[in-house]
Amino acid sequence: MVAGRIIRPHTNLAATGWRHTSTLARTFGVDELYQAIDWLLQRRNRIQGKPEDQKCDVTAPGRAVCSSPMRPHILYPLFEPVTRLEGVGPQTASLVGKVAGARAVDLLWLLPSGVIDRNPLPSLAAAAPGRIATVAVTVGHRQRPHSNRQPWRIGCRDDCGERLDLVFFRAREPWLDRELPPGARRLVSGRIERYGEALQMVHPDHITHAGGAAGIPPVEPVYPLTEGLTTRTLRKIIAQALARAPSLPEWQDGAWLERRGWPSWNEALERVHRPRDTAMGTHASERLAFDELLAEQLALALVRATRRQVSGRSVKSSGELAAGMMAALAFAMTPAQDNAVRDILEDMARPHRMLRLLQGDVGSGKTLVALHAMLTAAEAGHQAALIAPTGLLAHQHRHTIRELIAGTDTSALLLTGADRGRVRADKLDRIAGGEARLVVGTHALITEGVDFHDLALVVVDEQHRFGVHQRLQLGAKGRHVDTLVMTATPIPRTLQMTEYGDLDVTRLDGRPPGRRAVETRALPLARLEDVVAALVRAVHKGERAYWICPLVEANGDDGIAAAEQRLRHLVRIFGARAALVHGRLPAAEKEEVMERFASGDVAVLVATTVIEVGLDVPEATIMVIEHAERFGLAQLHQLRGRVGRGAAPSSCLLLYAAPLGEAARARIDMLRRSDDGFEIAEQDLVLRGGGELLGARQSGAQRFRIAELPEQSWLLDAACDDARLVLARDPELAGERGRALRLLLHLFERQAAVRLLESG
Ligand code: ADP
Ligand code: MG
DSSP: OOTTSSOOTTSOHHHHOHHHHHHHHHHTHHHHHHHHHHHHHHHHHHHTTOOOOOSOOTTOOSGGGTTOTTSOGGGGGGGSBGGGSTTOOHHHHHHHHHHTOSBHHHHHTOOOSEEEEOOOBSSGGGOOTTSEEEEEEEEEEEEOOSSTTSOEEEEEEETTOOEEEEEESSOOHHHHHHHSOTTOEEEEEEEEEEETTEEEEESOSEEEETTSOTTSOSEEEEOOOOTTOOHHHHHHHHHHHHHHOOOOOOOSOHHHHHHHTOOOHHHHHHHHHSOSSSSTHHHHHHHHHHHHHHHHHHHHHHHHHHHHHSBOOOOOOOSHHHHHHHHHSSSOOOHHHHHHHHHHHHHHHSSBOOEEEEEEOTTSOHHHHHHHHHHHHHHTTOEEEEEOSSHHHHHHHHHHHHHHTTTSSOOEEEEOTTOOHHHHHHHHHHHHHTOOOEEEESGGGGSTTOOOSSEEEEEEESGGGSOHHHHHHHHTTSTTOEEEEEEOSOOOHHHHHHHSTTSEEEEEOSOOTTOOOOEEEEEEGGGHHHHHHHHHHHHHTTOEEEEEOOOOTTTTSOSHHHHHHHHHHHHHHHGGGEEEEOTTSOHHHHHHHHHHHHHTSOSEEEEOGGGTTTOOOTTEEEEEETTGGGSOHHHHHHHHTTSSOSSSOOEEEEEEOSSOOHHHHHHHHHHHHOOOHHHHHHHHHHHTTSOOGGGOOOOHHHHSSSOOTTTTHHHHHHHHHHHHHHHHHOTTOOSHHHHHHHHHHHHTTOHHHHHHHHHO
16 A cells, blocks of 8 residues: 555545545546445445445535536536526525425426326316316406405306306405406416316416417426425426526437437427427436436446456465365355355456455355455465454354364454454554454454555455445555455345446355245234243244344334343243343443354344344244334345254244234235245335335435336336447547537536546
8 A cells, every 4th residue: 555645535525625636536546436436335325225424425426516627518507506597595495405406407307297288178067176177268257255364256157158266365456357357258277176066266377368378388297396385486497497408419329219219308308397298208208217327327337347447466376275164164165156256266366456246145155155255365365354244243254254264274363343452452463464364353444553464355244234435444455455245135136237337246146055944924913922932932942033123213212122121021931041132232242142142041032133134043043023014125034034044944923013004014925925035125126116125215216316217127228238338339438429428427427437537
């Protein structure tokens, strides 16, 4: 590591100003690249509902870098704050901010949720009460209100003589005289309501002189609103944003546009926001969605392509250490594990920097695969580190690794936040001296002060619980550190393409042989005592059980109170053989409890969801989940994966509060039907309408501004192919279409990707 060449990840680059950071970017292309990757990963974290990491990303879209001098001038008007638009003060701006965003461009992306058909009807008979209608009427008698609280009523008749009252609260008489004089013919448009015998229209949206329908648009877009913001205001503001949209060169392939019947970008915006009939918006919004997806896929493809050029170093070995490990084990690798190891070792041997995702269901044997990679680095004379999201899991990993490599003369060093004083200093020395080849730890590994002698590989376990930022900090600790991210969250293909598109992916299919399906049953909480009775019998027979208590969101605690209460209940039955582990216990205490569970001292382990990932106690055969209806599908699957790891048959009991809602029932049914994580994840995506992986609460619609997934995944497929094709033909985006595509990237705020081109 060359001091000063690294952009310290904790430096708040956004705050140092754009001009400054872009200079840095030119000087430090590689780090810039990694920050781009960081940004992409952060987005994924956001999607999964995790807190965002500290802001250091120069590449974050929008706000902070609004005035980026990198942005082409032609796009400036679009990226100005909405307050620059006429009639938008701070108050309206904040309302607009709620539905769209802070800049003019955000308004362009606010697609109408529907359209109102204002084509005139022949008569009132064709109007449906409750719906908006446009009819020609002859104005009749005007009924004056008796008090201020009553409205004006103007009795009108359509051409067939049917009556329609126009109703106005607090109307001024001169205005009525002018707009609705008795005997006049008018075209009125608004919501028709039934009022006693008659029909009425309260405050028509439009009133024009019948004859010419001028002034009433035949079709009007409807936008999502927020309290205090009217459709009328919003339309006016959007019209101004539209006027700011410059005419841009076409970035889509001409033949493809023709085949789809898609209009140009400007035309598409126009058709979406100013539709002329009820159907014409479809093609237009499809085109805009495709623009958005293409920008995303192109950015990811650029990051991938550039990363392949980043120099790393070739790490390889003869494989002796790994062979030694396997020789001492009672089992062989599965074909899936063999393939994964081959993928990873090939990647490490290449002279670029590896960034690979190892994706495998719970219990698929990822640790062994990772260990092959780690031993390869160690044998080549470097160091390898494995980082777990919690101290408990780090401890567990060290334990597993120790057993797996017992047959070799290597050892793994565990460093956690619990290490203090002399012990810690000693461990730090061994890491800095290079003596410790395999290091296991938590993020304590990457806090300042831990220096590696020669770190070549970082394995990050259970990425979804781990700050990407921290991984990056670790990356900065070694030159050209290869990174392997392990996740047990099966990622549906749609999500993989958009959210992990920058990583190379190795998928570990299937499970090691000899593992049994976990029998899964659902019971109402009212049967709790039966469950406890069954548990007593099982414990008598020597079985071990997890008992999971959920987060209690209502009172904002982390479920510890509920878990403690459950423990008190179970202690009355199981005595000291019931114990509790939760996130706030001191690390040493947690480890002690886990140790006692692993050894069988403790038979019933009450836990909050802190333990959901990674724990491996093969002897545990029972999983009880209280209030299963509060958990997401993927999360339940993860929890269930904690049992069924040994030879004995295992079971999972889902206790739910009756009556079960429809969504919760679908989740529990799915879980009983399948134990294939990928199938479950796909189903999860369908059930939740997109991407609410692992309990994150955002819906698919929010992931993209325009595109709707998974409904439009065919567009995503096409965008992915197109991005590849584009880069194959014009890797520098220098041709005519390439230059237009750069504009597209800017338009969707993928400046990071554009800068990759410019610094590379
Ligand atoms: P996960 O992918 O959930 O991290 P682990 O790596 O914890 O899975 O592996 C689950 C269990 O399977 C461990 O107890 C591990 O020792 C065992 N295991 C891994 N690979 C094999 C194999 N090829 N054959 C038999 N058991 C295996
Ligand atoms: Mg694991």
